Amino acid sequence: xxxxxxxxxxxxxxxxxxxxxxxxxxxxxxxxxxxxxxxxxxxxxxxxxxxxxxxxxxxxxxxxxxxxxxxxxxxxxxxxxxxxxxxxxxxxxxxxxxxxxxxxxxxxxxxxxxxxxxxxxxxxxxxxxxxxxxxxxxxxxxxxxxxxxxxxxxxxxxxxxxxxxxxxxxxxxxxxxxxxxxxxxxxxxxxxxxxxxxxxxxxxxxxxxxxxxxxxxxxxxxxxxxxxxxxxxxxxxxxxxxxxxxxxxxxxxxxxxxxxxxxxxxxxxxxxxxxxxxx
Amino acid sequence: xxxxxxxxxxxxxxxxxxxxxxxxxxxxxxxxxxxxxxxxxxxxxxxxxxxxxxxxxxxxxxxxxxxxxxxxxxxxxxxxxxxxxxxxxxxxxxxxxxxxxxxxxxxxxxxxxxxxxxxxxxxxxxxxxxxxxxxxxxxxxxxxxxxxxxxxxxxxxxxxxxxxxxxxxxxxxxxxxxxxxxxxxxxxxxxxxxxxxxxxxxxxxxxxxxxxxxxxxxxxxxxxxxxxxxxxxxxxxxxxxxxxxxxxxxxxxxxxxxxxxxxxxxxxxxxxxxxxxxxxxxxxxxxxxxxxxxxxxxxxxxxxxxxxxxxxxxxxxxxxxxxxxxxxxxxxxxxxxxxxxxxxxxxxxxxxxxxxxxxxxxxxxxxxxxxx
Numbered sequence: 001x002x003x004x005x006x007x008x009x010x011x012x013x014x015x016x017x018x019x020x021x022x023x024x025x026x027x028x029x030x031x032x033x034x035x036x037x038x039x040x041x042x043x044x045x046x047x048x049x050x051x052x053x054x055x056x057x058x059x060x061x062x063x064x065x066x067x068x069x070x071x072x073x074x075x076x077x078x079x080x081x082x083x084x085x086x087x088x089x090x091x092x093x094x095x096x097x098x099x100x101x102x103x104x105x106x107x108x109x110x111x112x113x114x115x116x117x118x119x120x121x122x123x124x125x126x127x128x129x130x131x132x133x134x135x136x137x138x139x140x141x142x143x144x145x146x147x148x149x150x151x152x153x154x155x156x157x158x159x160x161x162x163x164x165x166x167x168x169x170x171x172x173x174x175x176x177x178x179x180x181x182x183x184x185x186x187x188x189x190x191x192x193x194x195x196x197x198x199x200x201x202x203x204x205x206x207x208x209x210x211x212x213x214x215x216x217x218x219x220x221x222x223x224x225x226x227x228x229x230x231x232x233x234x235x236x237x238x239x240x241x242x243x244x245x246x247x248x249x250x251x252x253x254x255x256x257x258x259x260x261x262x263x264x265x266x267x268x269x270x271x272x273x274x275x276x277x278x279x
Numbered sequence: 280x281x282x283x284x285x286x287x288x289x290x291x292x293x294x295x296x297x298x299x300x301x302x303x304x305x306x307x308x309x310x311x312x313x314x315x316x317x318x319x320x321x322x323x324x325x326x327x328x329x330x331x332x333x334x335x336x337x338x339x340x341x342x343x344x345x346x347x348x349x350x351x352x353x354x355x356x357x358x359x360x361x362x363x364x365x366x367x368x369x370x371x372x373x374x375x376x377x378x379x380x381x382x383x384x385x386x387x388x389x390x391x392x393x394x395x396x397x398x399x400x401x402x403x404x405x406x407x408x409x410x411x412x413x414x415x416x417x418x419x420x421x422x423x424x425x426x427x428x429x430x431x432x433x434x435x436x437x438x439x440x441x442x443x444x445x446x447x448x449x450x451x452x453x454x455x456x457x458x459x460x461x462x463x464x465x466x467x468x469x470x471x472x473x474x475x476x477x478x479x480x481x482x483x484x485x486x487x488x489x490x491x492x493x494x495x496x497x498x499x500x501x502x503x504x505x506x507x508x509x510x511x512x513x514x515x516x517x518x519x520x521x522x523x524x525x526x527x528x529x530x531x532x533x534x535x536x537x538x539x540x541x542x543x544x545x546x547x548x549x550x551x552x553x554x555x556x557x558x559x560x561x562x563x564x565x566x567x568x569x570x571x572x573x574x575x576x577x578x579x580x581x582x583x584x585x586x587x588x589x590x591x592x593x594x595x596x597x598x599x600x601x602x603x604x605x606x607x608x609x610x611x612x613x614x615x616x617x618x619x620x621x622x623x624x625x626x627x628x629x630x631x632x633x634x635x636x637x638x639x640x641x642x643x644x645x646x647x648x649x650x651x
């Protein structure tokens with residue numbers, strides 16, 4: 001997956017089937033080194049001994065409490081995110097969606113009510129290349145972003161929104177009652193996976209907000225504000241210390257920053273197209 | 280006696296003893312090595328060794344990236360713990376309470392070159408027992424809080440049966456501060472008088488902080504490893520002993536003589552014996568050959584034979600995919616040993632009974648929540 005190889009162990013056949021169909025476009029790592037070794041293992045709970053539970057293990061260690069076995073796919077995806085966030089510090093990890101158009105990436109930082117995954121899903125089915133719906137992986141010294149196209153988890157109402165807007169898109173199984181509600185995964189478009197070794201620099205930072213019934217607005221955002229929002233939405237800004245301060249300052253200088261308010265996908269995509277055509 | 284490590288132990292050991300040879304490792308070896316080293320907190324150590332030799336760009340890129348990541352994190356943790364020490368000494372500056380910095384932060388204050396790649400998460404300090412409650416009161420007044428919400432039982436356990444108070448943390452910084460009053464639990468078979476440790480303490484170069492004198496620093500490390508810990512995955516601590524022995528024997532006059540005399544004086548010759556024995560056995564530390572013979576208390580031949588067999592199995596990490604049964608047995612035996620020597624039976628049995636009960640009925644443990 002992008003710059004990382006993940007070795008996944010499991011005994012559950014349902015999960016294996018789901019992965020087989022959702023991961024079909026990924027390449028096997030072969031004998032290359034794997035950074036992460038994860039496992040979905042069966043678990044028993046004293047309180048409910050007959051309900052099947054499972055655990056997520058990273059190098060044999062459990063990172064969060066056991067979950068009902070039918071949530072294994074969601075837990076696996078989430079667990080791999082957690083593993084990346086906990087161990088990777090040679091890159092600066094922004095919590096944001098990243099898509100590419102015209103050889104440059106747009107960052108959509110996660111902020112409350114952003115619906116970054118939903119917007120990201122819509123964009124990558126309209127000519128944008130998916131880097132990630134979750135991680136902006138930036139080399140802090142060279143300012144380039146690495147694609148890490150992975151399954152995109154849609155939550156609750158977003159599932160219906162995407163079903164209505166993109167009826168042709170294949171979705172994974174619906175997983176109910178997770179700690180984030182109902183989740184369904186969208187696999188990345190094949191092209192995004194095939195081209196996942198092609199890095200790019202950022203040119204735009206857009207803070208999106210979906211507001212029911214709102215008319216489209218794309219307002220410039222002062223760099224200072226964008227800096228704070230971006231830095232506070234990073235997984236390891238503090239760990240990298242001065243390096244990340246310099247890197248974010250440089251990034252903001254080289255990007256145009258906006259605030260996007262929208263209610264209609266067609267309008268939002270048209271606005272993003274206009275923005276990304278103007279390099 | 281010659282030590283013959285298993286293949287995966289050899290992989291890790293060779294990396295530590297002879298880092299230059301890592302450029303010959305293939306990706307398969309690297310993958311296993313990285314998993315083993317991470318388990319025993321030695322990733323950043325390998326990273327530093329390679330970086331110092333300018334070899335980081337001669338190994339597989341994925342391995343170099345993970346090593347670089349561990350180094351960034353180690354630096355950050357070092358910065359946080361040193362800053363926490365700065366804040367603690369600020370909070371206590373108007374008192375005359377002597378504060379001695381221990382373990383990782385102390386190694387770095389002492390100038391140990393290997394401390395650059397050492398991961399230390401917590402700040403460990405020691406204050407005289409009679410001033411312990413003053414220190415706790417002042418720090419809590421100035422904003423530190425109990426790190427974990429403790430049950431009455433656990434709070435009592437800390438205060439009555441260990442050599443520290445429940446850890447404190449400042450909510451703005453989240454670095455755990457462990458405050459000790461001596462170097463081994465009062466219930467343990469070692470009867471340690473902490474007073475000489477304070478008297479011999481030295482001031483770290485350029486920093487003004489107090490640390491244990493060189494001999495005491497080694498003794499503390501050995502006591503901690505062989506008397507206080509369960510030894511599982513503690514290879515890093517044995518490597519500390521090796522590093523400290525090399526460093527001080529080069530930089531201190533008559534270090535070996537002082538070390539053995541101090542061990543005898545403080546009744547710590549038994550843990551020192553094990554420290555010297557295993558450091559030499561595993562890391563081939565150049566320790567004068569007959570040094571152990573001058574120690575007052577040495578384990579007998581049977582104890583030595585058992586420890587010789589068990590300890591390496593515990594110190595080295597288990598193979599991540601196939602756990603050796605021998606190693607698991609060795610680890611459980613050493614786990615029992617660690618409890619046996621730390622607590623008399625009249626305390627140990629009720630304690631283990633209570634903990635077993637909690638693990639079966641976790642609902643009752645709501646107040647002693649140690650994990651999220």
